[in-house]
Amino acid sequence: MVNKTIFIMSILVFTFLFGTGYNAETGAYSICQAQAETGVSVGKEMPTFTANNLNGENVQVGGTGVPYVLNFWATWCPPCKAELPELNEFANAHTEDVQFYAINIEESENTITDFLQNTGYSLPILLDADGSISQEFRVRAVPTTIVVDSQGVIRYRKTGGVTKEELENVLSTL
Incomplete structure (x- = not known):
C-alpha cells in the first residue's frame, strides 16, 4: 500500500512540475499550452x-x-x-x-x-x-x-x- 501511495504521489508531483509552467512575473503556476518544439518530425517546428x-x-x-x-x-x-x-x-x-x-x-x-x-x-x-x-x-x-x-x-x-x-x-x- 505504501509503494502504491508513493507511486501515485510521484506521478502527481511530476505532472505538477513538468505539466505546468511557472510565471516569474506573477509568481503563479499555470498549465502549459502545447507549443511545437523544434525538431525534424511531423508536429515539430522546423529548424532554420x-x-x-x-x-x-x-x-x-x-x-x-x-x-x-x-x-x-x-x-x-x-x-x-x-x-x-x-x-x-x-x-x-x-x-x-x-x-x-x-x-x-x-x-x-x-x-x-x-x-x-x-x-x-x-x-x-x-x-x-x-x-x-x-x-x-x-x-x-x-x-x-x-x-x-x-x-x-x-x-x-x-x-x-x-x-x-x-x-x-x-x-x-x-
Whole structure:
C-alpha cells in the first residue's frame, strides 16, 4: 500500500512540475499550452538553416509566413529522377505561395548543373555539400520530402517518391 501511495504521489508531483509552467512575473503556476518544439518530425517546428544555391548565394530557409517544401535528392537516385518531373511542375505552379527547395546531398555543383541542363528542370536547388543538413533532418534515404506550414511546423514527411497530387493534397490542408 505504501509503494502504491508513493507511486501515485510521484506521478502527481511530476505532472505538477513538468505539466505546468511557472510565471516569474506573477509568481503563479499555470498549465502549459502545447507549443511545437523544434525538431525534424511531423508536429515539430522546423529548424532554420542556411545553404548555398547553385549561384553561390546563401539562402536562409525556415521561419514563418509561407509554406515550405524541402525535397532531399541526388542525381544518381532512380526514385529521385522518377519524381523530378512532377516536383518541377509543382514548384513552377506554386512560385507565389510556396517556397520549394530541392536539396541535393553531397554532389558537386558541376554534376548537378550538368544534370539540370540535360533534363531541363528549373527547380530551386540548394547544396548540402557536406551532408550536414540531411543529417540534421535525419534523412536516411532519398528522396525524402518535408512540407512545412506557414507557422513553421512540419506537417508532412515522406521517404520515397512523392507526386504532385500528394503535395497538392497536403498543401490544401495547410
